[in-house]
Amino acid sequence: MNVSESQKSVECRGAAMRRENWRVLFGNSKPQELPAIKEPRSYPPPLSSVSYISPFPGMKEKGRICFFERLHYHKRKWYFVVATDSDKEEKLKECNTNAQHNVHTIFQKKPFGVEIVTQAAMTRLIMSSNTMEKVVNTTQILINRFQPFSHGHIIQDSIIPLHHLMFQAGIKNGQNGYNIILDDEQVSDTSLSYTLATGPMMHDEWFKSVSPERRPMYIDEVDELLCPFQTHCVFSAVYTGFSDLNLLGPHLSAPATITTNVDSDLDPGAFDHRSRVLFDFNREAVENMLGSKVSMSLGDDASDDYGEGNIVVTFVQRRRSRIVVNLEEVKEEVGRVLFENFAGAYEVNIVAPEDLDPVSQVILVRNSTIFIAVEGGALDTLVYSRRNTVVVAWGRSPSLEMPEGGLIQLDEGNVTVDFWHELAFRNWARRAPEGLGMHIFPVMTPPGLNYTVDVRGTAEAVRLGLEKLKLHHGGG
Numbered sequence: 435m436n437v438s439e440s441q442k443s444v445e446c447r448g449a450a451m452r453r454e455n456w457r458v459l460f461g462n463s464k465p466q467e468l469p470a471i472k473e474p475r476s477y478p479p480p481l482s483s484v485s486y487i488s489p490f491p492g493m494k495e496k497g498r499i500c501f502f503e504r505l506h507y508h509k510r511k512w513y514f515v516v517a518t519d520s521d522k523e524e525k526l527k528e529c530n531t532n533a534q535h536n537v538h539t540i541f542q543k544k545p546f547g548v549e550i551v552t553q554a555a556m557t558r559l560i561m562s563s564n565t566m567e568k569v570v571n572t573t574q575i576l577i578n579r580f581q582p583f584s585h586g587h588i589i590q591d592s593i594i595p596l597h598h599l600m601f602q603a604g605i606k607n608g609q610n611g612y613n614i615i616l617d618d619e620q621v622s623d624t625s626l627s628y629t630l631a632t633g634p635m636m637h638d639e640w641f642k643s644v645s646p647e648r649r650p651m652y653i654d655e656v657d658e659l660l661c662p663f664q665t666h667c668v669f670s671a672v673y674t675g676f677s678d679l680n681l682l683g684p685h686l687s688a689p690a691t692i693t694t695n696v697d698s699d700l701d702p703g704a705f706d707h708r709s710r711v712l713f714d715f716n717r718e719a720v721e722n723m724l725g726s727k728v729s730m731s732l733g734d735d736a737s738d739d740y741g742e743g744n745i746v747v748t749f750v751q752r753r754r755s756r757i758v759v760n761l762e763e764v765k766e767e768v769g770r771v772l773f774e775n776f777a778g779a780y781e782v783n784i785v786a787p788e789d790l791d792p793v794s795q796v797i798l799v800r801n802s803t804i805f806i807a808v809e810g811g812a813l814d815t816l817v818y819s820r821r822n823t824v825v826v827a828w829g830r831s832p833s834l835e836m837p838e839g840g841l842i843q844l845d846e847g848n849v850t851v852d853f854w855h856e857l858a859f860r861n862w863a864r865r866a867p868e869g870l871g872m873h874i875f876p877v878m879t880p881p882g883l884n885y886t887v888d889v890r891g892t893a894e895a896v897r898l899g900l901e902k903l904k905l906h907h908g909g910g
Contacts, residue, residue, distance in 0.1 A: 435546040438657065440569070441801065442789070442794050443743070449680075452868070455713070463564050472895060478553040478554070478556075478557055479506065479515055479553060479557060479560065479668070480504045480515070480668060481504065481516065481517060482502060482503065482505055482513075482514045482515045482516070483498070483502070483503045483504065483554065483692070484500055484501065484502050484503075484506045484514070485497065485503075486500060486501070486502075486537050486709070487499050487501055492577075496854025498586065499523075499595075499599060499673055499674070499675045500672075500674045500675040501671070501672075501673055502671070502672040502673075502674070503549070503670065503671060504669070504670065505667055505668070505669045505672045506556065506666070506667070506668055506669075507656065507661050507666075507667040507668075507669060508560070508563070508629065508666050508667070509563070509663060510656075510657060510663070512548040512549070513548065513549055513550075513551050513556060513559075513790050514548050514549070514550045514551070515551060515553055515556050516550060516551070516553070517552065517553055518618065519552060519703070520740065521552075522550050522552055522712065524750065525550050525678070526550060529595065529831045533763050536651045537793055538732075543565065560666050563664075563666070564664065565664050565665055565666045565855070566664070566665055566666070567665070567666050567668070568661060568665050568666070568667045568668075568734055569666050569667070569668050569670065570660060570661065570668065570669045571610045571670045572610050572611045572612060572613055572614055572649075572660075572669075572670075573605050573610060573611070573612040573613070573669065573671045573672075573673070574599075574613050574673070575590050575596065575599075575605070575612060575614050575615065575672075575673045575674075576615050576617040576618060576653075576667055576672060576673065576674040576748055577596065577614060577615065577616055577650070579828060579880055585637045585640065585787065585792065585795065585814070585815070586810065586812070586815070587814075588637050588638075588640050588813065589814045589815065589817065590639075590642075590814055591638055592641075592800040593640050593641065593643050593644055593719075594712070594817065596712070596713050597643065597644045597714075597715050597719065598711050598714075598715070600644065603673075603713070606645075607671075610670070610671075612648075613648070613650075613651060613660070614641060614644070614645060614650040614651070615650065615651055615652070615653055615655075616638070616650050616651070616652050616653065616735040617621065617653045617674075622897075626720075635793065636791055636792070638650065639791060639792040639793065640792050642722055642723050642792070642793075643715075643718075643719035643722050644719070644722070645722075646722040646723075664769075680691060680796065684815070685896045686854065693782030701748075702868055704890070706864065707713075708861050709861045709862075709864035709868065709869045710868045710869070712817055712861055712862070712869075712870055713864075713868050713869055713870055715817060716817060716870060717816060719817070719818060720796065720800070720818050723792065723793055723796045723798060723818070724793065724800075726796065728797075729800075730886055732797070732800040732801065732820075732842075733800075733820060734819065734820050734821060735820055735821055735822050735906075736819070736820045736822045736823040736824065736903065737822040737902075737903045737906040737907040738907065739803040740776075740803070740900070740903040740904055740907045741780075741905070741907040742778075743777070743778025744777060744778055744779050744780070744781075745772065745776060745779070745780040745781070745803045745900075745903075746770040746781045746783070746801055746802050746803050746804070747768060747772070747778070747780065747781065747783070747802070747803065747806065747896070748781045748783050748785055748798065748799075748801075748802040748804070748805050748806065749761060749764070749765060749782070749783065749784045749806050749807070750784075750785060750786075750787060750805070750806065750807035750808070751784050751785070751786055751814040752786060752787070752789045752808070752812055753786050753789075756809075756810060756812070756885055756888055757884075757885060758808065758828070758885045758886075759884050759885060759886050760886050760887060760889065761784065761887075762886060763889055764892050765782055765784065766888050767889050767890070767892070767893045768782060768806075768892065768893055768896050770893070771893045771896050771897050771900075772850070772896070772900075775900050776900055785798060787811075787812060787815070791859075795815050796815065796818045798815075799815050799816055799818050799819045799823070800819065800820055801820065802819070802823065803823070803824065803903065804823075804825075804826065804896060805819070805823060805824070805825050805826070805898055806825075806826040806827075806828070806892065806896075807826075807827065807828065808827075808828045808829075808885060808887075809827055809828065809829055809830050809853060809855045810830070813825070813827060813855065814860075815869070816862065816870075816872065817862075819870065819872065821870060821871035821872070822871055822872070822897075822902070822903065822906045823872050823873070824872070824873045824875070824899030824902060824903060825854065825862070825872050825873065825874050825875065826875045826876070826877060826895045826896060826899065827853065827859070827874060827876045827877065828877050828885070828887045828888075828892070829853045829876060829877065829879045853876050855877075859874040859876065860873060867894070873894035873899055873903075875898060875899060877891040877895055878891065
Protein backbone atom coordinates (compact mmCIF):
# COMPACT_ATOMS: atom_id res chain seq x y z
CA MET A 435 0.00 0.00 0.00
CA ASN A 436 1.49 3.35 -1.00
CA VAL A 437 1.43 6.47 1.18
CA SER A 438 -1.64 8.02 -0.43
CA GLU A 439 -3.62 4.76 -0.12
CA SER A 440 -2.56 4.44 3.50
CA GLN A 441 -3.65 8.00 4.23
CA LYS A 442 -7.03 7.37 2.56
CA SER A 443 -7.47 4.27 4.70
CA VAL A 444 -6.76 6.25 7.88
CA GLU A 445 -9.17 8.99 6.81
CA CYS A 446 -11.92 6.49 6.03
CA ARG A 447 -11.54 4.78 9.38
CA GLY A 448 -11.46 8.18 11.10
CA ALA A 449 -14.60 9.33 9.26
CA ALA A 450 -16.47 6.17 10.32
CA MET A 451 -15.44 6.63 13.96
CA ARG A 452 -16.35 10.30 13.81
CA ARG A 453 -19.86 9.54 12.54
CA GLU A 454 -20.41 6.98 15.28
CA ASN A 455 -19.21 9.40 17.98
CA TRP A 456 -21.46 12.14 16.62
CA ARG A 457 -24.38 9.68 16.69
CA VAL A 458 -23.74 9.02 20.38
CA LEU A 459 -23.53 12.74 21.22
CA PHE A 460 -26.13 14.20 18.88
CA GLY A 461 -28.42 11.32 17.90
CA ASN A 462 -29.47 11.52 14.26
CA SER A 463 -29.07 15.28 13.86
CA LYS A 464 -26.96 16.31 10.88
CA PRO A 465 -25.24 19.41 9.60
CA GLN A 466 -26.96 21.09 6.72
CA GLU A 467 -25.93 19.71 3.34
CA LEU A 468 -26.65 21.20 -0.06
CA PRO A 469 -26.43 19.42 -3.41
CA ALA A 470 -23.73 20.59 -5.79
CA ILE A 471 -24.88 23.39 -8.06
CA LYS A 472 -23.27 23.04 -11.45
CA GLU A 473 -22.86 26.46 -12.98
CA PRO A 474 -20.77 28.02 -15.73
CA ARG A 475 -17.47 29.05 -14.21
CA SER A 476 -17.31 32.72 -13.35
CA TYR A 477 -14.48 34.52 -15.12
CA PRO A 478 -13.12 36.46 -13.52
CA PRO A 479 -14.08 34.77 -10.22
CA PRO A 480 -16.14 37.01 -7.90
CA LEU A 481 -14.22 39.30 -5.55
CA SER A 482 -14.26 38.51 -1.85
CA SER A 483 -15.06 41.04 0.84
CA VAL A 484 -14.68 41.15 4.62
CA SER A 485 -16.35 43.39 7.14
CA TYR A 486 -16.21 43.52 10.91
CA ILE A 487 -19.30 43.50 13.04
CA SER A 488 -19.47 44.29 16.75
CA PRO A 489 -22.44 42.47 18.21
CA PHE A 490 -21.01 42.81 21.70
CA PRO A 491 -21.33 46.35 23.10
CA GLY A 492 -18.64 47.09 25.64
CA MET A 493 -15.88 45.36 23.71
CA LYS A 494 -13.71 47.49 21.49
CA GLU A 495 -11.50 46.08 18.73
CA LYS A 496 -11.33 42.60 20.22
CA GLY A 497 -15.10 42.25 20.23
CA ARG A 498 -15.34 42.25 16.46
CA ILE A 499 -16.26 39.25 14.34
CA CYS A 500 -15.15 38.76 10.73
CA PHE A 501 -17.92 38.47 8.16
CA PHE A 502 -16.70 37.20 4.80
CA GLU A 503 -18.71 37.33 1.60
CA ARG A 504 -17.80 35.25 -1.47
CA LEU A 505 -14.98 33.36 0.24
CA HIS A 506 -13.52 30.77 -2.15
CA TYR A 507 -12.66 27.16 -1.29
CA HIS A 508 -10.53 25.09 -3.66
CA LYS A 509 -8.89 21.73 -2.94
CA ARG A 510 -9.04 22.04 0.83
CA LYS A 511 -7.86 25.62 0.97
CA TRP A 512 -9.59 28.97 1.55
CA TYR A 513 -8.95 31.89 -0.80
CA PHE A 514 -9.77 35.57 -0.44
CA VAL A 515 -9.93 37.05 -3.95
CA VAL A 516 -8.89 40.67 -4.61
CA ALA A 517 -8.67 42.60 -7.87
CA THR A 518 -4.98 43.57 -8.10
CA ASP A 519 -1.57 43.04 -6.49
CA SER A 520 -1.84 46.42 -4.77
CA ASP A 521 -5.16 45.35 -3.22
CA LYS A 522 -3.44 42.19 -2.02
CA GLU A 523 -0.71 44.21 -0.29
CA GLU A 524 -3.28 46.46 1.36
CA LYS A 525 -5.25 43.48 2.63
CA LEU A 526 -2.11 41.81 4.04
CA LYS A 527 -1.18 45.06 5.78
CA GLU A 528 -4.67 45.30 7.25
CA CYS A 529 -4.45 41.72 8.54
CA ASN A 530 -1.07 42.26 10.17
CA THR A 531 -2.19 45.52 11.77
CA ASN A 532 -5.32 44.03 13.31
CA ALA A 533 -4.06 40.55 14.16
CA GLN A 534 -3.72 41.42 17.86
CA HIS A 535 -7.46 42.06 17.99
CA ASN A 536 -8.15 38.48 17.02
CA VAL A 537 -10.40 39.28 14.08
CA HIS A 538 -8.05 37.98 11.41
CA THR A 539 -7.09 34.62 12.88
CA ILE A 540 -8.37 32.79 9.81
CA PHE A 541 -5.67 34.49 7.70
CA GLN A 542 -2.82 33.28 9.93
CA LYS A 543 -4.02 29.70 10.46
CA LYS A 544 -1.93 26.79 9.22
CA PRO A 545 -2.37 24.64 7.22
CA PHE A 546 -5.92 25.77 6.36
CA GLY A 547 -5.51 29.54 6.60
CA VAL A 548 -6.92 31.88 3.99
CA GLU A 549 -4.59 32.84 1.19
CA ILE A 550 -5.10 36.26 -0.41
CA VAL A 551 -4.89 36.00 -4.21
CA THR A 552 -5.69 38.18 -7.19
CA GLN A 553 -8.50 37.45 -9.62
CA ALA A 554 -5.95 36.54 -12.26
CA ALA A 555 -4.23 34.02 -10.00
CA MET A 556 -7.54 32.50 -8.94
CA THR A 557 -8.58 32.20 -12.58
CA ARG A 558 -5.38 30.34 -13.47
CA LEU A 559 -5.87 28.00 -10.51
CA ILE A 560 -9.43 27.16 -11.51
CA MET A 561 -8.60 26.68 -15.19
CA SER A 562 -5.75 24.34 -14.34
CA SER A 563 -8.15 21.99 -12.55
CA ASN A 564 -10.94 19.89 -13.94
CA THR A 565 -13.50 21.21 -11.49
CA MET A 566 -17.14 22.19 -11.46
CA GLU A 567 -18.33 25.27 -9.61
CA LYS A 568 -20.66 25.30 -6.64
CA VAL A 569 -22.19 28.30 -4.91
CA VAL A 570 -22.83 27.58 -1.22
CA ASN A 571 -25.51 29.91 0.13
CA THR A 572 -25.67 28.26 3.55
CA THR A 573 -24.17 30.53 6.22
CA GLN A 574 -20.97 29.01 7.62
CA ILE A 575 -19.74 29.80 11.13
CA LEU A 576 -16.11 28.78 11.72
CA ILE A 577 -15.33 28.21 15.39
CA ASN A 578 -11.74 27.74 16.46
CA ARG A 579 -12.32 26.27 19.89
CA PHE A 580 -9.96 27.84 22.39
CA GLN A 581 -8.65 25.16 24.78
CA PRO A 582 -11.11 22.55 23.45
CA PHE A 583 -10.41 20.18 26.33
CA SER A 584 -11.77 22.75 28.84
CA HIS A 585 -15.56 22.88 29.09
CA GLY A 586 -15.36 26.32 30.69
CA HIS A 587 -13.49 27.90 27.80
CA ILE A 588 -15.74 26.28 25.21
CA ILE A 589 -18.81 27.76 26.96
CA GLN A 590 -17.43 31.27 27.38
CA ASP A 591 -15.27 31.61 24.26
CA SER A 592 -17.42 29.77 21.74
CA ILE A 593 -20.94 28.85 22.85
CA ILE A 594 -22.19 32.11 24.38
CA PRO A 595 -20.71 34.45 21.73
CA LEU A 596 -22.06 32.12 19.03
CA HIS A 597 -25.54 32.17 20.56
CA HIS A 598 -25.57 35.96 20.73
CA LEU A 599 -24.20 36.42 17.22
CA MET A 600 -26.77 34.05 15.74
CA PHE A 601 -29.51 35.98 17.51
CA GLN A 602 -28.22 39.44 16.58
CA ALA A 603 -27.54 38.58 12.94
CA GLY A 604 -30.71 36.53 12.48
CA ILE A 605 -28.66 33.52 11.37
CA LYS A 606 -30.74 30.82 13.00
CA ASN A 607 -33.96 31.89 11.31
CA GLY A 608 -32.35 32.81 7.99
CA GLN A 609 -33.80 31.24 4.86
CA ASN A 610 -30.46 29.76 3.74
CA GLY A 611 -29.73 27.83 6.95
CA TYR A 612 -26.37 27.56 8.67
CA ASN A 613 -23.53 25.22 9.59
CA ILE A 614 -21.17 25.41 12.57
CA ILE A 615 -17.71 24.25 11.51
CA LEU A 616 -15.17 23.30 14.20
CA ASP A 617 -11.97 24.63 12.68
CA ASP A 618 -9.37 23.49 15.21
CA GLU A 619 -6.10 22.85 13.42
CA GLN A 620 -4.09 25.58 15.15
CA VAL A 621 -4.87 24.30 18.65
CA SER A 622 -1.96 21.89 18.43
CA ASP A 623 0.21 20.21 15.81
CA THR A 624 -1.65 16.94 16.30
CA SER A 625 -5.22 18.19 16.47
CA LEU A 626 -6.03 17.43 12.82
CA SER A 627 -4.92 13.81 13.14
CA TYR A 628 -6.82 13.69 16.41
CA THR A 629 -10.08 14.75 14.80
CA LEU A 630 -9.59 12.34 11.91
CA ALA A 631 -8.71 9.45 14.19
CA THR A 632 -11.16 9.80 17.06
CA GLY A 633 -13.89 12.20 16.01
CA PRO A 634 -15.59 14.64 18.39
CA MET A 635 -14.64 15.29 21.97
CA MET A 636 -17.15 14.98 24.79
CA HIS A 637 -17.12 18.76 25.33
CA ASP A 638 -18.54 19.28 21.84
CA GLU A 639 -21.93 18.35 23.28
CA TRP A 640 -22.07 21.90 24.68
CA PHE A 641 -22.96 23.02 21.13
CA LYS A 642 -26.41 21.55 21.77
CA SER A 643 -26.96 24.72 23.80
CA VAL A 644 -27.04 26.67 20.56
CA SER A 645 -28.01 24.16 17.90
CA PRO A 646 -29.78 21.06 19.24
CA GLU A 647 -31.27 20.27 15.84
CA ARG A 648 -28.04 20.39 13.83
CA ARG A 649 -24.69 19.01 14.92
CA PRO A 650 -21.45 20.85 14.10
CA MET A 651 -19.00 19.50 11.55
CA TYR A 652 -15.21 19.39 11.50
CA ILE A 653 -13.24 21.34 8.93
CA ASP A 654 -12.23 18.13 7.17
CA GLU A 655 -15.92 17.38 6.62
CA VAL A 656 -16.22 20.44 4.38
CA ASP A 657 -14.83 18.26 1.59
CA GLU A 658 -17.18 15.43 2.46
CA LEU A 659 -20.44 17.32 2.96
CA LEU A 660 -20.16 20.74 1.34
CA CYS A 661 -17.42 21.04 -1.24
CA PRO A 662 -16.05 17.83 -2.79
CA PHE A 663 -12.39 17.78 -3.69
CA GLN A 664 -12.95 18.28 -7.42
CA THR A 665 -15.21 21.29 -6.88
CA HIS A 666 -14.44 24.98 -6.71
CA CYS A 667 -16.82 26.53 -4.18
CA VAL A 668 -17.80 30.10 -3.44
CA PHE A 669 -19.24 30.53 0.06
CA SER A 670 -21.70 33.39 0.20
CA ALA A 671 -21.40 34.08 3.96
CA VAL A 672 -18.74 32.98 6.45
CA TYR A 673 -18.38 34.22 10.05
CA THR A 674 -15.17 33.69 11.97
CA GLY A 675 -12.95 35.25 14.64
CA PHE A 676 -14.29 33.42 17.69
CA SER A 677 -10.98 32.08 18.95
CA ASP A 678 -10.02 33.15 22.50
CA LEU A 679 -12.65 35.89 22.67
CA ASN A 680 -14.02 35.65 26.22
CA LEU A 681 -16.45 38.31 25.12
CA LEU A 682 -18.78 38.23 28.07
CA GLY A 683 -16.31 38.97 30.77
CA PRO A 684 -15.76 36.24 33.36
CA HIS A 685 -12.08 35.73 32.68
CA LEU A 686 -9.36 38.30 33.17
CA SER A 687 -6.81 36.30 31.24
CA ALA A 688 -3.28 37.63 31.35
CA PRO A 689 0.29 36.68 30.49
CA ALA A 690 2.52 34.87 32.95
CA THR A 691 3.55 38.16 34.54
CA ILE A 692 0.21 39.58 35.50
CA THR A 693 0.56 43.28 34.92
CA THR A 694 -1.95 43.87 32.13
CA ASN A 695 -5.09 42.20 30.99
CA VAL A 696 -5.38 41.13 27.36
CA ASP A 697 -9.17 41.32 27.58
CA SER A 698 -8.97 44.78 29.09
CA ASP A 699 -11.05 46.81 26.66
CA LEU A 700 -14.25 46.38 28.67
CA ASP A 701 -16.72 49.21 28.98
CA PRO A 702 -18.32 49.27 32.47
CA GLY A 703 -21.40 50.81 30.88
CA ALA A 704 -22.02 47.55 29.01
CA PHE A 705 -22.29 45.35 32.12
CA ASP A 706 -26.08 45.43 31.93
CA HIS A 707 -25.99 44.39 28.30
CA ARG A 708 -23.76 41.41 29.03
CA SER A 709 -26.06 40.41 31.88
CA ARG A 710 -29.01 40.38 29.49
CA VAL A 711 -27.00 38.30 27.01
CA LEU A 712 -26.32 35.71 29.71
CA PHE A 713 -29.97 35.73 30.78
CA ASP A 714 -31.21 35.15 27.22
CA PHE A 715 -28.64 32.39 26.77
CA ASN A 716 -29.70 30.68 30.01
CA ARG A 717 -33.38 30.55 29.06
CA GLU A 718 -32.74 28.91 25.70
CA ALA A 719 -29.64 26.82 26.41
CA VAL A 720 -31.03 24.91 29.39
CA GLU A 721 -34.03 23.71 27.42
CA ASN A 722 -31.84 22.85 24.43
CA MET A 723 -29.52 20.77 26.59
CA LEU A 724 -32.11 19.02 28.77
CA GLY A 725 -35.39 19.19 26.90
CA SER A 726 -38.42 21.08 28.17
CA LYS A 727 -39.75 18.33 30.45
CA VAL A 728 -36.48 17.81 32.32
CA SER A 729 -35.71 21.52 32.61
CA MET A 730 -39.21 22.23 33.98
CA SER A 731 -38.95 19.37 36.48
CA LEU A 732 -35.77 20.88 37.94
CA GLY A 733 -37.46 24.23 38.53
CA ASP A 734 -36.07 27.71 37.92
CA ASP A 735 -35.54 29.17 41.40
CA ALA A 736 -33.01 27.81 43.89
CA SER A 737 -34.73 29.63 46.76
CA ASP A 738 -37.64 27.20 46.40
CA ASP A 739 -35.32 24.56 47.86
CA TYR A 740 -35.27 26.55 51.11
CA GLY A 741 -39.06 26.66 51.30
CA GLU A 742 -39.35 22.98 50.48
CA GLY A 743 -36.84 22.15 53.22
CA ASN A 744 -34.29 20.40 51.02
CA ILE A 745 -30.97 22.10 50.23
CA VAL A 746 -28.18 20.66 48.08
CA VAL A 747 -24.62 21.98 48.54
CA THR A 748 -22.12 21.11 45.81
CA PHE A 749 -18.35 21.38 46.26
CA VAL A 750 -16.29 21.20 43.09
CA GLN A 751 -12.98 19.37 43.39
CA ARG A 752 -11.10 19.37 40.10
CA ARG A 753 -8.89 16.46 39.05
CA ARG A 754 -5.83 18.18 37.62
CA SER A 755 -5.61 21.78 38.85
CA ARG A 756 -6.70 24.03 41.74
CA ILE A 757 -7.18 21.03 43.99
CA VAL A 758 -8.36 22.11 47.45
CA VAL A 759 -6.28 20.20 50.00
CA ASN A 760 -8.43 20.93 53.08
CA LEU A 761 -11.79 20.24 51.45
CA GLU A 762 -12.92 17.66 54.01
CA GLU A 763 -12.37 20.18 56.80
CA VAL A 764 -14.38 22.79 54.89
CA LYS A 765 -17.15 20.30 54.20
CA GLU A 766 -17.43 19.45 57.91
CA GLU A 767 -17.64 23.13 58.90
CA VAL A 768 -20.25 23.88 56.25
CA GLY A 769 -22.28 20.93 57.51
CA ARG A 770 -22.17 22.44 61.00
CA VAL A 771 -23.46 25.78 59.66
CA LEU A 772 -26.30 24.04 57.84
CA PHE A 773 -27.24 22.07 60.95
CA GLU A 774 -27.34 25.21 63.11
CA ASN A 775 -29.07 27.53 60.62
CA PHE A 776 -31.42 25.38 58.54
CA ALA A 777 -34.27 23.31 59.91
CA GLY A 778 -34.79 21.18 56.83
CA ALA A 779 -32.85 18.38 55.18
CA TYR A 780 -29.59 19.07 53.42
CA GLU A 781 -27.16 17.18 51.25
CA VAL A 782 -23.46 18.00 50.78
CA ASN A 783 -21.65 16.55 47.76
CA ILE A 784 -18.12 16.73 46.36
CA VAL A 785 -18.05 16.45 42.57
CA ALA A 786 -15.35 16.39 39.88
CA PRO A 787 -16.79 17.98 36.69
CA GLU A 788 -14.28 16.05 34.58
CA ASP A 789 -16.20 12.88 35.44
CA LEU A 790 -19.45 14.20 33.98
CA ASP A 791 -20.67 14.71 30.44
CA PRO A 792 -22.09 18.17 29.57
CA VAL A 793 -25.75 17.26 30.11
CA SER A 794 -24.92 15.84 33.54
CA GLN A 795 -23.03 19.03 34.40
CA VAL A 796 -26.09 21.13 33.53
CA ILE A 797 -28.26 18.90 35.71
CA LEU A 798 -25.66 19.25 38.49
CA VAL A 799 -25.80 23.06 38.58
CA ARG A 800 -29.61 23.06 38.22
CA ASN A 801 -29.87 20.71 41.22
CA SER A 802 -27.47 22.74 43.37
CA THR A 803 -28.82 25.27 45.85
CA ILE A 804 -25.33 26.34 46.93
CA PHE A 805 -22.37 25.89 44.57
CA ILE A 806 -18.79 26.19 45.87
CA ALA A 807 -15.66 26.16 43.69
CA VAL A 808 -12.32 27.84 42.95
CA GLU A 809 -12.51 30.59 40.33
CA GLY A 810 -12.03 29.29 36.82
CA GLY A 811 -13.63 26.79 34.48
CA ALA A 812 -15.38 25.07 37.39
CA LEU A 813 -17.66 28.12 37.67
CA ASP A 814 -18.43 28.60 33.98
CA THR A 815 -21.28 26.09 33.96
CA LEU A 816 -23.16 28.45 36.30
CA VAL A 817 -24.53 30.21 33.21
CA TYR A 818 -26.96 27.25 33.18
CA SER A 819 -27.99 27.66 36.84
CA ARG A 820 -31.30 28.65 38.39
CA ARG A 821 -31.91 32.17 39.68
CA ASN A 822 -31.11 32.74 43.35
CA THR A 823 -28.39 30.09 43.26
CA VAL A 824 -25.85 30.84 46.00
CA VAL A 825 -22.26 30.79 44.74
CA VAL A 826 -19.23 30.71 47.05
CA ALA A 827 -16.22 31.47 44.86
CA TRP A 828 -12.77 30.80 46.27
CA GLY A 829 -10.28 33.26 44.80
CA ARG A 830 -7.30 31.96 42.91
CA SER A 831 -4.25 31.59 45.11
CA PRO A 832 -2.22 34.83 44.95
CA SER A 833 0.99 32.85 45.41
CA LEU A 834 0.23 30.42 42.59
CA GLU A 835 -1.69 32.40 40.00
CA MET A 836 -1.86 36.11 40.87
CA PRO A 837 1.61 37.16 41.97
CA GLU A 838 0.97 40.79 41.08
CA GLY A 839 -2.79 40.98 41.35
CA GLY A 840 -5.28 41.28 38.52
CA LEU A 841 -5.20 44.60 36.68
CA ILE A 842 -8.16 45.67 34.55
CA GLN A 843 -7.74 48.58 32.16
CA LEU A 844 -11.02 50.45 31.95
CA ASP A 845 -11.81 53.66 30.10
CA GLU A 846 -11.33 55.75 33.20
CA GLY A 847 -8.01 54.13 34.10
CA ASN A 848 -6.58 51.02 35.69
CA VAL A 849 -8.48 49.21 38.42
CA THR A 850 -6.93 46.49 40.55
CA VAL A 851 -9.25 43.62 41.48
CA ASP A 852 -8.93 40.91 44.10
CA PHE A 853 -10.73 38.27 42.05
CA TRP A 854 -10.16 37.39 38.41
CA HIS A 855 -13.90 36.94 37.89
CA GLU A 856 -15.15 40.12 39.53
CA LEU A 857 -16.69 41.25 36.25
CA ALA A 858 -18.52 37.93 35.97
CA PHE A 859 -19.74 38.20 39.55
CA ARG A 860 -21.32 41.53 38.68
CA ASN A 861 -22.91 40.08 35.53
CA TRP A 862 -24.22 37.00 37.30
CA ALA A 863 -25.67 38.93 40.24
CA ARG A 864 -27.93 41.18 38.16
CA ARG A 865 -31.50 40.69 39.35
CA ALA A 866 -34.62 39.88 37.37
CA PRO A 867 -36.25 40.43 35.00
CA GLU A 868 -33.15 40.30 32.78
CA GLY A 869 -30.43 38.81 34.94
CA LEU A 870 -29.33 35.45 36.27
CA GLY A 871 -29.95 36.70 39.80
CA MET A 872 -27.27 34.68 41.58
CA HIS A 873 -25.94 35.51 45.05
CA ILE A 874 -22.16 35.65 44.84
CA PHE A 875 -19.89 35.38 47.90
CA PRO A 876 -16.19 35.61 46.96
CA VAL A 877 -13.79 34.24 49.59
CA MET A 878 -10.10 35.17 49.45
CA THR A 879 -7.63 32.30 49.29
CA PRO A 880 -4.64 32.75 51.63
CA PRO A 881 -1.20 32.76 49.98
CA GLY A 882 0.51 29.40 49.98
CA LEU A 883 2.02 26.63 47.92
CA ASN A 884 -1.32 24.90 47.42
CA TYR A 885 -5.04 25.56 47.64
CA THR A 886 -5.70 25.59 51.36
CA VAL A 887 -8.89 27.64 51.47
CA ASP A 888 -10.36 29.77 54.27
CA VAL A 889 -12.57 27.45 56.32
CA ARG A 890 -14.26 30.10 58.48
CA GLY A 891 -14.70 32.47 55.56
CA THR A 892 -16.40 29.73 53.54
CA ALA A 893 -18.70 28.77 56.39
CA GLU A 894 -19.71 32.42 56.92
CA ALA A 895 -20.43 32.79 53.20
CA VAL A 896 -22.73 29.76 53.37
CA ARG A 897 -24.53 31.25 56.39
CA LEU A 898 -25.08 34.52 54.51
CA GLY A 899 -26.25 32.55 51.51
CA LEU A 900 -28.90 30.83 53.61
CA GLU A 901 -30.17 34.26 54.65
CA LYS A 902 -30.46 35.25 50.99
CA LEU A 903 -32.40 32.07 50.18
CA LYS A 904 -34.78 32.73 53.06
CA LEU A 905 -35.25 36.35 51.96
CA HIS A 906 -35.99 35.51 48.31
CA HIS A 907 -38.11 32.41 48.89
CA GLY A 908 -41.61 33.04 47.62
CA GLY A 909 -40.62 35.52 44.95
CA GLY A 910 -38.65 38.01 47.01
